[in-house]
């Protein structure tokens with residue numbers, strides 16, 4: 181069927197287009213035929229209003245997963261997701277407004293640190309984040325492990341917080357990209373997360389909706405990301421910057437490593453605790469801090485606020501060292517209703533909510549690898565992530581790594597502490613976590629960020 185015929189069917193009674201045509205759209209995508217913007221727009225509008233049920237949209241997603249989406253289709257899907265809700269236009273006095281987004285990783289708590297760092301530099305940071313997707317963790321789930329934390333805001337509330345605090349972190353809502361919220365949850369539950377066009381439209385729609393003027397995308401490669409190989413991450417980074425170029429914000433993308441978990445903690449409350457510790461200790465040397473400093477520096481250059489990457493990095497690092505990022509983090513959490521004292525009190529009694537299992541090394545040597553996907557799947561199986569749409573997250577389960585890649589360990593030396601559900605099998609947990617570790621000769625250190633791609637450098 182041609183796009184014109186689809187347009188003709190618009191004149192049918194309400195609902196009739198969907199009854200007959202959504203199946204044709206699914207069929208066309210199954211056969212690898214490029215869809216028109218009108219078809220995509222109607223499919224998303226129908227899904228958002230509930231006329232197209234989850235099972236039909238799941239079939240569409242699976243067809244897109246296998247057949248891919250062209251740049252035009254990806255752009256049309258971005259627009260359709262955006263049009264399901266409003267779009268916040270920020271006042272000129274808030275510009276440049278900065279934002280970051282990650283394609284997803286394990287132990288990736290970058291947002292929780294970088295957002296307050298950028299605000300401490302004096303930037304406005306309107307940030308929309310997501311929940312866990314596939315094996316990867318989600319900022320919103322992590323934030324919700326803080327008692328009282330609200331991640332839904334009206335436009336007025338968000339603008340007032342931007343004015344007063346300089347930053348917010350919210351999730352998709354009825355007001356902003358509601359169809360993206362539904363599609364995201366459906367992708368998570370149907371194994372259709374790792375598809376380029378779906379990832380690009382999901383990220384771009386969220387970034388454009390919140391009104392930032394300059395955005396950096398952290399494109400992760402390795403077992404814990406959606407791109408196993410670095411070359412795939414490069415291609416994706418170029419593609420998202422190019423497609424992003426059709427819209428208003430300026431986009432850049434950094435290609436970063438996700439072979440092993442970022443930082444020490446994986447799991448919702450455990451990751452928040454790690455961020456608080458980094459901020460309290462003003463620790464600029466951790467890999468989490470270093471990644472934030474690198475991404476933040478690149479973002480300040482993109483926004484014209486730093487003359488060089490090195491200068492931008494210094495500006496960001498200074499916020500950690502002088503305590504202003506810590507103060508901004510606390511201000512942002514409090515503004516969104518979060519109670520960090522109660523969080524700390526709950527963390528002190530974590531043993532009442534999860535059992536701790538120590539994982540030790542069976543041999544001496546150097547840690548040559550900690551497989552991020554194995555760690556992520558273990559944490560998910562213990563409730564730190566979802567296996568179905570209805571699953572409730574367990575805030576307390578996860579892992580704290582006590583040895584990092586490159587560290588020397590003795591036989592019997594502590595590798596990790598796993599926090600598992602009461603009633604889970606401790607021996608099996610120990611074996612599962614151990615499978616993630618490789619031990620051998622001293623490995624070479626690889627850089628966390630291998631490239632930053634901008635509209636000028638993208639092919």
Ligand code: URA
Nearest residue numbers: 283284310379382383
């Ligand atoms: N982050 C998103 O917001 N969407 C994706 O599809 C992947 C990562």
